[in-house]
Amino acid sequence: MSDDLHDLVSTQLRRARQRYTPGRRAIIASLATLRRPVTVTELTDGGAASSISSLYRNLSVLEQCGSVRRVVSSDDLTRYELSEALSEHHHHVVCSHCGTVADITLPPTVEDALAKASVLAQNLHGFRVDGHHIELVGACAACTN
Amino acid sequence: MSDDLHDLVSTQLRRARQRYTPGRRAIIASLATLRRPVTVTELTDGGAASSISSLYRNLSVLEQCGSVRRVVSSDDLTRYELSEALSEHHHHVVCSHCGTVADITLPPTVEDALAKASVLAQNLHGFRVDGHHIELVGACAACTN
DNA sequence: CTCCGTGCAAACTTTTTGCAACGGG
DNA sequence: CCCGTTGCAAAAAGTTTGCACGGAG
Secondary structure (H helix, E strand, C coil): CCHHHHHHHHHHHHCCHHHHHHHHHHHHHHHHHHHHCHHHHHHHHHHCCCCCHHHHHHHHHHCCCCEEEEECCCCCCCCEEEEECCCCEEEEEEECCCCCCEEECHHHHHHHHHHHHHHHHHHHHCCEEEEEEEEEHHHHHHHCC | CCHHHHHHHHHHHHHHHCCCCCCHHHHHHHHHHHCCEEHHHHHHCCCCCCHHHHHHHHHHHHHHHHEEEEEECCCCCEEEEEEECCCCCEEEECCCCCCCCECCCCCCCHHHHHHHHHHHHHHHCCCCEEEEEEEEEECCCCCCH
16 A cells, blocks of 8 residues: 555545544555445445444545545445545446446547547536546456356 | 337337336326436426335336436436437436536547447456446536526 | 235335544644 | 544435235236
């Protein structure tokens, strides 16, 4: 686990006048290790939190200060991952069979086309586009078998 | 409301050995009128269902037979819309301020680039891509003011 | 006459909140 | 010391299920 990461989170938290407590550190550590959107249950089971209420409260704090991102996909389990400020711009592949979500980076062709389309949306619909997220839905390697 | 739509739904339901009851018809009618992902509450308030449990059950049936699609976005309200079999391939713009979700059609450049990227994901990660969904996140016209 | 769909109420799951105790700054 | 964080327990919100009635095939 890189100290850089913890320093970044620490800064983000301080900016929001929040502290980098052990509980929050454990969450960040887990997310950094797993490198994919993780369910709340996975976090508690993985020992990243002692109490569910604290976990939710800390995730909320970390989300608001921009350290983690809440990810909802097809199934009804809420997942969390490190924000793009702490990782990299990426997208998700969702297995419609087992519900697992994995990270994926898409080629510049897609990103460029999407950037242009965003400007269009802005002009046509008056919708200010701040970001985007692509979800590829299908069957993961394990579920294809 | 086009009869075509109801005929299509009717066929989809029959294929799943289900009936096109008034309750289900009302849901489809609402979704067809609103033409955007709608929350469960919006459906009940709009008079599309008399009982919440029946609404959930019917949405589940309609989803399984391919008539409606469950849409989850950033906020925690589940939304439903007509499936692409009954509408057209489209994507969503999500207002991160008020949570509203609207439909948007993206230019072929994006779709093409994404199609190529999907093949890549398939080859690189062994993930069989069946479909995709793009979410543009930002601020809607009303919330920009 | 037999099922399927419906509505009500209760159960269940997930998330949020109240409150008292703890501990770092 | 003070205030933010924590853990427990209770509450709230959203969704699902059990059961009996009613209507359609």
